[in-house]
Amino acid sequence: MQTRTKTLTSVLLTLVAGTAIVVRMQAQPPAQGRGGSPVDLPDGPGKEQVQSMCAGCHPLTNITNSRGNSQEGWDALTSGMIALPPAVKPQVLAYLGTHFPRKPGGEPVVVPGAANISIREWVVPTLGSRPHDPLAAADGSIWWTGQWGNVLGRLDPKTGAMKEFPLPTPKSGPHGLTEDKAGNIWYTGNGAGLVGKLDPKTGQVVEYKMPDPAARDPHTPVFDPKGRLWIATDGFPDFGVHDGVWATDTEGAGRAITKHFLGCPTGAELCGPVFTPDGQTLFVSVQHPGEDANFDAPSTRWPDFADNMPPRPSVVAIVKKGGGEIGS
Numbered sequence: 551m552q553t554r555t556k557t558l559t560s561v562l563l564t565l566v567a568g569t570a571i572v573v574r575m576q577a578q579p580p581a582q583g584r585g586g587s588p589v590d591l592p593d594g595p596g597k598e599q600v601q602s603m604c605a606g607c608h609p610l611t612n613i614t615n616s617r618g619n620s621q622e623g624w625d626a627l628t629s630g631m632i633a634l635p636p637a638v639k640p641q642v643l644a645y646l647g648t649h650f651p652r653k654p655g656g657e658p659v660v661v662p663g664a665a666n667i668s669i670r671e672w673v674v675p676t677l678g679s680r681p682h683d684p685l686a687a688a689d690g691s692i693w694w695t696g697q698w699g700n701v702l703g704r705l706d707p708k709t710g711a712m713k714e715f716p717l718p719t720p721k722s723g724p725h726g727l728t729e730d731k732a733g734n735i736w737y738t739g740n741g742a743g744l745v746g747k748l749d750p751k752t753g754q755v756v757e758y759k760m761p762d763p764a765a766r767d768p769h770t771p772v773f774d775p776k777g778r779l780w781i782a783t784d785g786f787p788d789f790g791v792h793d794g795v796w797a798t799d800t801e802g803a804g805r806a807i808t809k810h811f812l813g814c815p816t817g818a819e820l821c822g823p824v825f826t827p828d829g830q831t832l833f834v835s836v837q838h839p840g841e842d843a844n845f846d847a848p849s850t851r852w853p854d855f856a857d858n859m860p861p862r863p864s865v866v867a868i869v870k871k872g873g874g875e876i877g878s
């Protein structure tokens with residue numbers, strides 16, 4: 551296991567001026583990396599190794615389009631993706647550092663101040679697994695979804711011990727995760743259109759296909775105070791359907807029967823559903839409304855609906871008319 555500790559003596563804010571960082575989910579992440587158009591890498595010692603070792607999970611354009619790095623930077627970046635064999639590692643890093651050095655610009659802006667921040671990183675056991683959403687469980691453990699590795703992982707931050715739990719359906723693309731009152735970990739497999747439940751005591755996983763076959767991209771699960779599971783989706787627009795939130799019981803007669811609660815504006819995906827502890831307010835984030843349209847002919851003008859306003863991402867607070875718990 552590898553542990554890295556970084557101490558920053560002042561608050562470090564990465565502000566890439568004028569650049570929006572857009573992270574798009576891939577429905578079938580591992581397969582999509584391969585087979586893209588060939589990338590012409592510059593000649594030099596190490597080229598063949600990079601070609602053979604760095605294209606297994608994603609296209610080489612990840613390298614050619616990157617901002618580049620020093621040799622040390624390439625070492626730090628790729629050590630979470632692949633354990634390069636010692637015999638080739640120096641040559642690979644030298645090749646990357648020489649042909650893809652750090653491009654100038656976009657440096658982090660250090661904001662002066664007295665804050666003293668310590669960041670500790672744990673490299674997860676399955677390299678290149680794209681650890682995604684984290685979850686702090688009630689017992690103090692930290693969980694993550696290993697999207698490309700098809701695992702759920704658990705970290706004991708006190709000891710650094712980590713354990714990964716393999717998931718049954720290949721490439722299920724575990725995305726969001728949450729814990730129920732009994733300590734089971736529920737996750738959305740957005741690559742396979744399923745919701746899964748892991749019992750950490752036994753490692754046993756039960757998978758539930760989303761009832762609607764077009765619902766291939768359940769994203770974020772969250773429990774309300776009553777123990778009902780709410781699931782936000784992304785990816786419906788690919789089928790001409792809008793995204794939204796579905797709710798279901800996990801016990802009793804209503805178990806695994808999803809009910810459609812909320813629809814998203816055209817082109818948007820729904821993120822981050824979260825309840826207030828009293829269950830009376832549900833917050834949702836509407837991401838990229840109007841995607842795939844353009845400024846002159848927007849497909850929606852959410853949320854202003856004014857002729858002079860473009861669509862805007864927004865956070866929405868939902869309350870029940872007359873008060874009370876959402877869904878009651």
Ligand code: HEC
Binds near residue numbers: 603604642677678
């Ligand atoms: C086992 C899978 C795997 C292998 C092998 C792999 N990578 Fe990656 N790499 C990833 C994943 C996962 C990401 C994150 C992709 C994402 O989030 O879209 C990534 C992202 C990147 C990025 C973009 C990161 C950023 O911060 O912009 C670069 C550059 C990169 N890889 C370089 C390399 C190089 C160089 C090698 C070979 C030495 C390599 N990768 C081998 C899995 C892998």
